[in-house]
Amino acid sequence: MMPVKSLIRLLSLCCVCALCLVGCVDYDVEIAFDHQHHGEIHQHLRLGDEFTNFNQQEAKHWLRSLEKRAKDLHGATQRVSSQELDVRIPFNNGADLVSKFNDFFNPEGQNLQATDLDLVQLKSAIALEQKNWLLFERNRATLDVDLRALGVLSQRGSLMLSPGSLLDLDIGLKTPLGARVVNRDAAPSPVTRNEGDRLIWTLQPGQLNHLEVAFWVPSWVGLGTAGIIGLLFLGYYLKYRRLPV
Template identity: 45%
Template structure:
């Protein structure tokens, strides 16, 4: 019983992205500015999965909630089969670190009991981002690779527990304030674009090595604030040293004192 329970739990922990028809997994990256953004995930378990092993499915949802809290995020249960997770990030480096840590939990693949129970598919998930600062805005180049070619999960006896033909319903969303430009090299996925390019949606394909790229700009509050301060300083300098003298005012000159009245002459009668 313990080995069976461990095999089911391992399937849900290590292959959360591969249960098509059983799991609807929507992953989103929302950029607001240079210093703020959110990793948003919405997971819905299908009725077949809940009926197959409700307790195991709930354990997997709880592990997602726990991992999100460890990364400074929060989760909200929409119902008994659906959860929404939000993980904030403050810059591109933090986005990459939190995203890769969430989808590559080291401890999940190191349980001796579960390793003996099944032969696991090797799923590789990796995100990278390159940023260039142009003072008022940041140019971002984001790339994401998810290898789903080895989705089948087999037991030691060779029995296929999960096949790649009925596995995946996964979407990856990118939301930006000014819109994104999608690069489509050979092998890349063609996405759907809505809201004038502000939201880009990729449907990832099971059984394939998925690769996506996008470039976009986000505003820089730090650069905008620095420019505003410099403008105020320049305006103050202009008013003090150019505008006031041109109008005939010199604040450094003290007002001229009034001339002293002549003393009244004293008449002496002789």
């Protein structure tokens, strides 16, 4: 059995570590829809000094794992600094978004080594329902982010620390026509705010965060077809001064 003095020192160390590591990982994720067939998943990750000082080798392994996953999904990464990483992953349509997003944030089935495991444990999954209305496409997205098991893992996968507010995580949605939150009163409810054409959620640590949003994106194929038909009608009218029967 551990001596009382040793136990007190261990508990004191754990308390100090928990206090020092609060909010030491800033993670911003943005899903940007340009139109029906193009968009980008943009992620910006910054590790605080306290986090990297706590275990610098683990932090390096984690950043390398994120870079590898982005590359496998045909994305690009930029090391802003030794503690800061910028990731951009393009997608071609809604199905491509769902596939790449879920593969990036849930890599368990990708035969990763122990060193490739996420240092901060979070699970996230997105689902997207789309309906084409010729000129525009209506999207309804559902996103679940599980922060109940938030913790810090060692290189061998064992739990090192599990502070409730280790991670400051914002998820944003950028659309050309704006977005509307669905079931705002559903519990738990992440903090929501608008910044220009962006809808941003600040997620709650220690909870299963559920997000639902509806938005429209233009269909350039439909708009182009409507424009061509309109020009044909206009040309006919200007030539014959009457609309075709």
